[in-house]
Amino acid sequence: MNDVFAVIMAGGSGTRFWPLSRSVWPKQFLSLAHEQDSLLQQTVRRLAGIVDNEHILVVTSARHADATRAQLPELPPGNVLGEPTGRNTAPCIAWAAAHVSARNPKGVMVVLPADPYIADEPAYRDVLRRAIAAARSAGLVTVGVTPTRPETGYGYVEVGEPLDPGVERVVRFVEKPDLYRAQRFVTSGNFLWNSGMFFFRADAMLAELKAQLPDLHAFARGCAERLASGGDEAAFAAEQYATLTSISIDHGVMEKAKDVRVVRGAFGWYDIGSWTTAYELAIKDEHQNAVLGMVSLIDTQGCYVRGKVDKVIALIGVRDLVVVDTEDALLIMPRERAQDVKRVVEDLKAQKADKLV
Amino acid sequence: MNDVFAVIMAGGSGTRFWPLSRSVWPKQFLSLAHEQDSLLQQTVRRLAGIVDNEHILVVTSARHADATRAQLPELPPGNVLGEPTGRNTAPCIAWAAAHVSARNPKGVMVVLPADPYIADEPAYRDVLRRAIAAARSAGLVTVGVTPTRPETGYGYVEVGEPLDPGVERVVRFVEKPDLYRAQRFVTSGNFLWNSGMFFFRADAMLAELKAQLPDLHAFARGCAERLASGGDEAAFAAEQYATLTSISIDHGVMEKAKDVRVVRGAFGWYDIGSWTTAYELAIKDEHQNAVLGMVSLIDTQGCYVRGKVDKVIALIGVRDLVVVDTEDALLIMPRERAQDVKRVVEDLKAQKADKLV
Numbered sequence: 001m002n003d004v005f006a007v008i009m010a011g012g013s014g015t016r017f018w019p020l021s022r023s024v025w026p027k028q029f030l031s032l033a034h035e036q037d038s039l040l041q042q043t044v045r046r047l048a049g050i051v052d053n054e055h056i057l058v059v060t061s062a063r064h065a066d067a068t069r070a071q072l073p074e075l076p077p078g079n080v081l082g083e084p085t086g087r088n089t090a091p092c093i094a095w096a097a098a099h100v101s102a103r104n105p106k107g108v109m110v111v112l113p114a115d116p117y118i119a120d121e122p123a124y125r126d127v128l129r130r131a132i133a134a135a136r137s138a139g140l141v142t143v144g145v146t147p148t149r150p151e152t153g154y155g156y157v158e159v160g161e162p163l164d165p166g167v168e169r170v171v172r173f174v175e176k177p178d179l180y181r182a183q184r185f186v187t188s189g190n191f192l193w194n195s196g197m198f199f200f201r202a203d204a205m206l207a208e209l210k211a212q213l214p215d216l217h218a219f220a221r222g223c224a225e226r227l228a229s230g231g232d233e234a235a236f237a238a239e240q241y242a243t244l245t246s247i248s249i250d251h252g253v254m255e256k257a258k259d260v261r262v263v264r265g266a267f268g269w270y271d272i273g274s275w276t277t278a279y280e281l282a283i284k285d286e287h288q289n290a291v292l293g294m295v296s297l298i299d300t301q302g303c304y305v306r307g308k309v310d311k312v313i314a315l316i317g318v319r320d321l322v323v324v325d326t327e328d329a330l331l332i333m334p335r336e337r338a339q340d341v342k343r344v345v346e347d348l349k350a351q352k353a354d355k356l357v
Numbered sequence: 358m359n360d361v362f363a364v365i366m367a368g369g370s371g372t373r374f375w376p377l378s379r380s381v382w383p384k385q386f387l388s389l390a391h392e393q394d395s396l397l398q399q400t401v402r403r404l405a406g407i408v409d410n411e412h413i414l415v416v417t418s419a420r421h422a423d424a425t426r427a428q429l430p431e432l433p434p435g436n437v438l439g440e441p442t443g444r445n446t447a448p449c450i451a452w453a454a455a456h457v458s459a460r461n462p463k464g465v466m467v468v469l470p471a472d473p474y475i476a477d478e479p480a481y482r483d484v485l486r487r488a489i490a491a492a493r494s495a496g497l498v499t500v501g502v503t504p505t506r507p508e509t510g511y512g513y514v515e516v517g518e519p520l521d522p523g524v525e526r527v528v529r530f531v532e533k534p535d536l537y538r539a540q541r542f543v544t545s546g547n548f549l550w551n552s553g554m555f556f557f558r559a560d561a562m563l564a565e566l567k568a569q570l571p572d573l574h575a576f577a578r579g580c581a582e583r584l585a586s587g588g589d590e591a592a593f594a595a596e597q598y599a600t601l602t603s604i605s606i607d608h609g610v611m612e613k614a615k616d617v618r619v620v621r622g623a624f625g626w627y628d629i630g631s632w633t634t635a636y637e638l639a640i641k642d643e644h645q646n647a648v649l650g651m652v653s654l655i656d657t658q659g660c661y662v663r664g665k666v667d668k669v670i671a672l673i674g675v676r677d678l679v680v681v682d683t684e685d686a687l688l689i690m691p692r693e694r695a696q697d698v699k700r701v702v703e704d705l706k707a708q709k710a711d712k713l714v
Contacts, residue, residue, distance in 0.1 A: 019671070296704045298697060307687070312713050314376070314701040316690035321675075325687055330664070332680060332689060333673035340655060344671040347653045356669050 004132055005107050005202075006051040007096040010040055010060040010068060010114035011086055015342050015357075016274050019329035020306070023357060026064065028114040029071060032278040034292075039115040039272070044072055046121060050128055051110060057081060057099055058114070059092045062238075084241045090252040091244040093198075094209055094216040095237060098223035101202040108135050109205065111198040111249075117281055119268025127265040131199045134167045138261050139204030142170065142254065144192025146266040150182035153273065155194035155250065157262055170260040173250055192262065195269060198249065208253050215245055216252075274338035275322045279304035293325075304335065329356055361489055362464050362559075363408040364453040367397055367417040367425060367471035368443055372699050372714075373631045376686035377663070380714060383421065385471040386428060389635040391649070396472040396629070401429055403478055407485055408467060414438060414456055415471070416449045419595075441598045447609040448601040450555075451566055451573040452594060455580035458559040465492050466562065468555040468606075474638055476625025484622040488556045491524045495618050496561030499527065499611065501549025503623040507539035510630065512551035512607065514619055527617040530607055549619065552626060555606065565610050572602055573609075631695035632679045636661035650682075661692065686713055 010028045013021075021027045028040040035042060044056060058080045060068045065082030072080070081095060093111060100107040110132060118124045127143055135141040144157040155176055160169040173194060177185060185191035209217035219240050226233035245252070254260055272278055282290035282304065289297060293307030295315070302320040307313045313325060322338065324331045331341065345357045371384030378384045385397040392399060401413060410431050417425045419439030426437050438452060450468060457464040467489060475481045484500055492498040501514040512533055517526040530551060534542060542548035566574035576597050583590035602609070611617055629635055639647035639661065646654060650664030652672070659677040664670045670682060679695065681688045688698065702714045 019669075294710075296701045296708070298700050298704065299694075311685045311687065312376075312705065312710060313687045314689070314705075316688075316697050316701065317694040318678075318689060318691065321689070323687075323689060325682075328668050330668065330670045330680075330682055330687065331673075332671070332675060332678070334675065337656075337674040340673050343655050344653045344673065347655065348669065348671075351653070353651075353669060 002052070002055075003104055003107050003136070004051050004110065005055040005057065005100045005103070006044075006047055006110040006112060007093065007100070008040070008043055008056065008058040008112050008114050009089060009092055010058050010064070011083065011092065012115060015345050016338070017278075018341050018345050018357065019326045019331050020324055024063070025067070027272075028060075029064075029067060032272050033117060033281040034283045034290075038071060039117070040068070041071055042118075043112055043114050043116075044075070046118060046124065047110070047128075050125060050132070054079070055103075055107075057096050059083060059096055060114075061086060081237075084238045087241060087244050087246040089249045090209075090213060090247045091216055091219070091241065093200075093205065093249050094213070094220040094244075095223060097200070097202050097205045097209070098220040099227065101206060101220070102224045102227035105203050107202045108132050109198075109200045109202055111200065113196045115272060116195070117268075117270040117272050117277075119270070119281075121267070123267035124265070124269075127263055127267060130166050131197075131263040134164065134261055134263055135199035135201055135204075138163075138167075138259065139201050140208065140254070140257050140260045141167075141199040142260060142262050143195045143197040143199075143265045144262045145195045145269045146264060147186045147191065147193050150179060150186045151193065152176055152179055152182050154271070156182075156185050156191045157194050159190050159192060159262055159264075163261060167261050167263055170254075170262045173255050192264060193269070194250070195265065198254070205253070208257050212256050213245055213247070213252050215243075219244055275304060275324070275341070276335050276338040279322065279335055302335070359409070359412075360461055360464050360493070361408050361467065362412040362414065362457045362460070363401075363404055363467040363469060364450065364457070365397070365400055365413065365415040365469050365471050366446060366449055367415050367421070368440065368449065369472060372702050373695070374635075375698050375702050375714065376683045376688050377681055381420075382424070384629075385417075386421075386424060389629050390474060390638040391640045395428060396474070397425070398428055399475075400469055400471050400473075401432070403475060403481065404467070404485075407482060407489070411436070412460075412464075414453050416440060416453055417471075418443060438594075441595050444598060444601050444603040446606045447566075447570060447604045448573055448576070448598065450557075450562065450606050451570070451577040451601075452580060454557070454559050454562045454566070455577040456584065458563060458577070459581045459584035462560050464559045465489055466555075466557045466559055468557065470553045472629060473552070474625075474627040474629050474634075476627070476638075478624070480624035481622070481626075484620055484624060487523050488554070488620040491521065491618055491620055492556035492558055492561075495520075495524075495616065496558050497565065497611070497614050497617045498524075498556040499617060499619050500552045500554040500556075500622045501619045502552045502626045503621060504543045504548065504550050507536060507543045508550065509533055509536055509539050511628070513539075513542050513548045514551050516547050516549060516619055516621075520618060524618050524620055527611075527619045530612045549621060550626075551607070552622070555611070562610070565614050569613050570602055570604070570609050572600075576601055632661060632681070632698070633692050633695040636679065636692055659692070 062082030156174040158171040160171040288302045291305045298316045300315040304322045307325040371378035416438045422439030513531040515528040517528040645659045655673040657672040661679045664682040
């Protein structure tokens with residue numbers, strides 16, 4: 001497994017999980033269900049036995065780099081790359097490809113978002129192994145999740161002819177569809193959810209960048225040269241970063257690449273997009289309440305309650321509420337209003353209460 | 358006005374205002390509407406110009422005596438009497454009568470509960486003056502509040518023949534009626550709410566105690582003797598208190614006394630019995646929200662929100678909730694469930710979380 005590297009993309013901000021997530025403490029640092037580990041820690045620790053810790057890179061924003069290192073003491077501190085500014089996923093992957101290439105030009109990169117929730121870890125790890133093997137030979141591979149509903153919030157991958165066992169050709173990537181198309185996708189059996197998980201051989205990715213996004217390729221080469229020669233790669237990256245083409249790897253590379261393959265996965269994959277999803281994934285009591293912290297619940301059902309160990313939250317006669325209590329902010333709303341949390345964040349900015357967002 | 362004394366009865370516990378009131382910090386120490394002063398402070402300060410501060414006594418439980426003195430620095434510390442145990446209102450008034458009698462045997466005692474809310478202070482002060490004058494001549498007087506609804510939560514006073522201008526004879530005291538009787542009381546015009554405000558000449562009260570509750574009279578005489586002789590009155594009271602007949606002044610004296618008079622009052626009198634009343638009395642915004650603290654309210658109506666200045670409470674899409682947030686406890690319930698707060702207190706005791714109640 002020494003040619004396998006992981007690149008965890010941890011650039012999120014997470015307005016939707018206010019007040020627990022903040023601009024200084026984004027979603028990936030949180031545990032949103034019943035686990036102890038944060039989403040980021042879970043993503044890293046699910047790789048045990050598949051990727052060595054020394055081979056796991058995390059790309060995050062520069063201001064979250066120290067907190068990221070503190071959450072992941074098992075990683076060498078230099079494996080956490082801090083982006084001076086967010087430029088979408090293609091520059092992030094180009095940068096990581098330079099680091100992998102400097103260590104092993106044919107290294108296989110497992111590129112993972114930091115914050116999905118995975119319910120079936122053995123199935124997930126099995127899919128990772130198959131996708132790694134496919135990328136080692138074929139160069140560019142993605143994982144498509146078998147859809148369980150006509151979700152309009154995700155992108156889709158259309159699947160073509162079977163190649164190796166469990167590996168199929170990607171016909172095309174499709175952006176978030178409307179409900180009618182999503183329903184057709186699900187019933188067709190030929191469309192999978194785009195999980196945002198990608199598997200690249202470093203040399204294959206760099207070749208694609210050279211063809212599709214030459215400025216990112218030049219940037220990666222500049223980084224790799226400095227890493228090889230002992231030059232100041234960090235200073236070079238910091239200086240260049242804001243000038244790079246800001247584009248997703250999906251648009252910038254995957255949609256244009258000639259030979260992309262897909263491994264099907266069904267491992268209970270959830271994009272935890274709001275407090276509603278957090279509730280759905282949490283362990284519930286007999287009244288369908290999901291509770292973290294000390295509570296007194298009287299005639300209360302279907303609530304997601306998240307407080308602190310040294311404070312009691314008492315609910316009387318309410319149902320289907322989200323209650324999230326922190327040191328300096330308290331949120332109360334019906335579960336179905338979770339998408340409106342951003343309105344609070346906007347309101348607080350308008351109130352000049354920036355330290356609360 | 359030098360024959361006028363006030364006796365503020367501040368023995369409450371206030372489970373119904375959890376989590377703001379606690380066994381260590383009962384209701385009378387709180388401001389439940391929009392005022393700065395606590396209910397106790399308001400009760401004392403409404404007496405300005407009617408009773409000298411040196412003549413205002415406060416009877417509270419011994420464990421609240423220091424906090425009471427701290428809330429009322431304008432009173433001589435010795436004017437706060439700490440009951441070693443709660444024995445209802447008759448022993449409390451007997452004790453206060455001894456203190457008043459030791460200073461002026463014909464002193465007029467204005468006996469007031471510590472925690473009603475008074476909306477029309479000039480009218481209230483006018484009623485006090487008339488009731489004081491009536492008690493100075495007649496001995497035992499009460500104030501009856503003109504009822505504005507068929508309230509079943511209060512006792513009533515039946516009014517008889519007019520005596521002096523604005524003073525009528527009490528026919529009888531009536532305990533909390535059912536709704537049918539309450540409706541008849543209100544339409545009759547002869548029934549007033551029993552406000553719990555009493556006006557006694559000290560000698561008249563001691564004579565009634567001698568006739569109706571001899572042990573309380575003996576206790577009062579023992580206290581008065583020690584106060585006159587410089588003996589250890591506090592030790593005597595502390596020793597005797599638990600043995601005294603535990604009964605209300607209404608049952609123990611007023612209902613049996615031959616000549617009790619009543620002054621009618623209409624001064625916006627509210628017994629703040631629950632968070633619901635606190636909401637009703639609070640100043641509200643255009644969406645009928647009553648707010649103390651920093652908030653962000655999105656699509657929210659009819660809520661009573663009480664937090665801290667250094668913490669934001671964000672509500673989205675809720676209505677008619679009570680939200681009270683303190684350092685170590687948070688309460689959320691529909692306004693109509695206010696009477697169930699005691700169930701939380703019971704639950705916390707069962708959880709052995711006694712420091713939270």
